[in-house]
Amino acid sequence: MTRPRFDELIHAPTRLAIVSLLAASEVADFKFIRDSVGLSDSALSKQLSTLEEAGYVQIRKGFVGKRPRTSAKLTTVGRAAFEQHVAALQEIVSRSGASVLPP
Amino acid sequence: MSEQVHPDEAARALDQIRDRQEQVINVSVVPAWYWWLVGGLIVALAAAVESREPVTIGVGVTVFVLGILGGTGWVVRGAVRVQPRNELLGGRGVTMILGFVALVLGITLAVAFSLAAAGVSYPATLANLLGAILLIVGGPMLTRTLRRVMLNNRAGASR
Numbered sequence: 001m002t003r004p005r006f007d008e009l010i011h012a013p014t015r016l017a018i019v020s021l022l023a024a025s026e027v028a029d030f031k032f033i034r035d036s037v038g039l040s041d042s043a044l045s046k047q048l049s050t051l052e053e054a055g056y057v058q059i060r061k062g063f064v065g066k067r068p069r070t071s072a073k074l075t076t077v078g079r080a081a082f083e084q085h086v087a088a089l090q091e092i093v094s095r096s097g098a099s100v101l102p103p
Numbered sequence: 104m105s106e107q108v109h110p111d112e113a114a115r116a117l118d119q120i121r122d123r124q125e126q127v128i129n130v131s132v133v134p135a136w137y138w139w140l141v142g143g144l145i146v147a148l149a150a151a152v153e154s155r156e157p158v159t160i161g162v163g164v165t166v167f168v169l170g171i172l173g174g175t176g177w178v179v180r181g182a183v184r185v186q187p188r189n190e191l192l193g194g195r196g197v198t199m200i201l202g203f204v205a206l207v208l209g210i211t212l213a214v215a216f217s218l219a220a221a222g223v224s225y226p227a228t229l230a231n232l233l234g235a236i237l238l239i240v241g242g243p244m245l246t247r248t249l250r251r252v253m254l255n256n257r258a259g260a261s262r
Contacts, residue, residue, distance in 0.1 A: 011116065016116060017123050020123035021124070021126065023120075023188075023258050024128065024257055024258075025127050025185050025187060025188060027185075027186050028185040029183065029184045036126050086117070089116050089120075093110050093113045095110070096110035
């Protein structure tokens with residue numbers, strides 16, 4: 001049972017989108033995140049750096065052939081924070097009497 | 104802070120979480136044409152081998168290898184961009200995949216040996232034709248079921 005804990009860092013809409021994508025992934029390519037969330041390279045870099053500084057995301061830089069490739073993955077700490085945040089959101093919704101189950 | 108979040112906002116955030124995770128899951132979905140490709144290629148390979156013509160066998164093997172490599176490469180290209188978490192599939196999903204492979208292989212081999220024992224011409228081709236039908240009919244069903252399993256296993260999908 002995950003203990004609910006609202007996380008302001010994750011709750012910001014753009015970061016919530018990024019962390020949600022990463023929560024369903026082992027690892028995600030920078031371009032995939034950028035295109036999925038609809039951010040510029042610099043805006044995504046800034047958000048990923050914020051999450052990395054919090055210890056939520058690990059950024060990997062490498063090469064595929066001669067082409068540079070940046071990818072990101074959620075750390076154990078980040079995954080736990082995300083799951084606690086989801087539990088907190090569910091608690092808020094269920095306290096209001098609404099269903100938290102998808103339609 | 105959580106006390107300041109309105110339930111509607113929390114519900115919208117949960118919807119967004121589910122939608123974003125669905126984006127990742129959709130990348131891993133096997134398209135229906137892939138099952139037609141694999142089915143067609145195994146029938147073509149079996150027919151080529153049973154023709155016993157060296158040139159036909161060579162062409163058949165080449166087409167099979169190139170077709171499988173090209174088709175599979177196209178399907179798994181999404182994994183280069185994003186790799187869905189293994190936990191989304193879970194033990195149930197893995198069991199379904201292994202069960203489907205075992206079912207198709209078991210039926211195809213049983214039919215092939217039975218036809219060969221009965222002296223029917225082109226037993227492997229006919230058996231693989233049945234195997235191809237199983238892939239074409241069952242493959243998309245398996246894909247839909249696995250997608251449903253992954254959607255149910257994503258964060259925020261249940262209480």
